Amino acid sequence: MFSRRIKKLRKGLGEKxxxxxxxxxSEPIDDPNIYYFTGFRQMKYHSFACLLITKNKTTLVLSSLxxxxxxxxxxxxxxxxxxxLSKTLKERIKKNRRIGVIESLFPHKLSxxxxxxxxxxxTDKIRSIKQPEEIExxxxxxxxxxxxxxxxxxxxxxxxxxxxLALELERFLIKKGADGISFxxxxxxxxxxxxxxxxxxxxxxxxxxxxxxxxxxxxxxGYCSDVTVPFGIGRLTEKEKxxxxxxxxAYRNSLKKLKPGAEAQEIYRAAENSIRESGFEFKHNxxxxxxxxTHDPPAISPxxxxxxxxxxxxTIEPGIYVKGPGGCRLENxxxxxxxxxxxxxxxxxxxx
Numbered sequence: 001m002f003s004r005r006i007k008k009l010r011k012g013l014g015e016k017x018x019x020x021x022x023x024x025x026s027e028p029i030d031d032p033n034i035y036y037f038t039g040f041r042q043m044k045y046h047s048f049a050c051l052l053i054t055k056n057k058t059t060l061v062l063s064s065l066x067x068x069x070x071x072x073x074x075x076x077x078x079x080x081x082x083x084x085l086s087k088t089l090k091e092r093i094k095k096n097r098r099i100g101v102i103e104s105l106f107p108h109k110l111s112x113x114x115x116x117x118x119x120x121x122x123t124d125k126i127r128s129i130k131q132p133e134e135i136e137x138x139x140x141x142x143x144x145x146x147x148x149x150x151x152x153x154x155x156x157x158x159x160x161x162x163x164x165l166a167l168e169l170e171r172f173l174i175k176k177g178a179d180g181i182s183f184x185x186x187x188x189x190x191x192x193x194x195x196x197x198x199x200x201x202x203x204x205x206x207x208x209x210x211x212x213x214x215x216x217x218x219x220x221x222g223y224c225s226d227v228t229v230p231f232g233i234g235r236l237t238e239k240e241k242x243x244x245x246x247x248x249x250a251y252r253n254s255l256k257k258l259k260p261g262a263e264a265q266e267i268y269r270a271a272e273n274s275i276r277e278s279g280f281e282f283k284h285n286x287x288x289x290x291x292x293x294t295h296d297p298p299a300i301s302p303x304x305x306x307x308x309x310x311x312x313x314x315t316i317e318p319g320i321y322v323k324g325p326g327g328c329r330l331e332n333x334x335x336x337x338x339x340x341x342x343x344x345x346x347x348x349x350x351x352x
Contacts, residue, residue: 182217209234228331
C-alpha cells in the first residue's frame with residue numbers, strides 16, 4: 001500500500017527533476033504526508049518526525065518519545081533523532097540537490113540548507129484520489145457520523161446549552177467507535193447561527209426557538225468525516241423558512257452538476273446562482289476534499305478548475321447566514337464513482 005504511494009511520488013518528483021522529498025512534523029507543525037507515505041501515526045501537534053524520500057531510499061527520523069513504537073517497516077531506515085536534524089539530513093542529501101517540500105509547513109530556517117521547491121501540488125494530486133483502504137476508513141468515519149445525526153434528532157431540545165449537547169455528541173461518537181473528533185465540534189443555537197465560524201464553537205447559551213446547526217465529524221484510523229446538520233426548533237418565521245428552502249434547493253442544484261469530470265467551479269456556481277436568485281449571499285466555498293485532513297484536496301470553489309473524478313471524496317455544503325433570522329448550512333460527504341456519486345452521510349434539516 002505505502003510502496004504504491006511512494007512509487008507515485010517518485011514518478012512525480014522525476015518529472016519535475018526533483019531529487020528527493022522531505023516532510024517534517026514538529027510542534028506546532030503537523031504534516032499528514034508522513035502518515036500517508038509510511039503508516040506511522042503520531043499525536044497531532046505534539047510529536048516530531050521527519051521523512052526523507054530519495055530515488056532509492058526512505059528514511060524516517062523520530063524523536064526518542066516515539067522511536068520505540070516504530071517497527072522498522074515504516075521506512076528503509078528508521079533513526080532516532082540525535083543532535084541537529086540538519087546534520088542528519090546533510091549526511092544523506094548531496095550538495096546542490098533539489099529537495100521537494102510542503103512550503104507552507106516547512107521551516108524557513110531549515111530550508112536555507114537546501115535547494116527547496118514546493119511540491120504541495122504534487123502531493124495534493126496524489127492524495128486527492130483515494131485508495132480502497134482509504135475509502136473504507138472514510139466509510140467507517142461517515143457511518144459513525146450518521147449515528148451522530150440520529151443522536152442529534154433524538155436529543156436536541158430547548159433548554160439544553162450548546163455546550164451540553166456538543167459534549168454529549170462528541171462522547172457518543174467516540175463511544176460508537178471513533179478514534180476522536182475530526183475537528184472541534186461547532187454547535188450553535190439561533191442566537192449565533194448567523195455566524196459561519198462562531199467562537200467559541202459552543203457556549204453556555206441555551207438552545208431556543210429558531211434556526212441552529214451542528215458541524216461535526218468523526219475520525220476513524222486517522223480519516224475524517226464532516227457533516228453539518230441544520231435544525232429548526234418550534235414555529236419558524238417566513239424568513240427562516242425561506243432560508244432553509246433556499247439552502248435545500250442550492251444543495252439539490254449542485255448535485256445536478258455533480259458528475260464524473262465536472263469542474264469544481266461549475267458545481268459551485270450551481271449553488272451560488274440558486275442562493276443569489278433568492279436574494280441571499282453565498283459567503284464560502286461549496287465544499288472540500290476529505291481524507292487524513294478535514295480539508296483535503298480538492299476545493300470546490302469559484303476559482304477551482306479541478307475535475308471531480310473517480311475515487312475523490314469531498315463535501316457539499318451550501319449555507320446562508322443572516323443576522324437576525326439566523327443561519328442554515330447543509331453538509332454531506334460524497335464519493336465520486338465511475339458513473340456518478342454516492343452519498344456517504346445522511347445529514348438533513350431537522351425540524352424539532
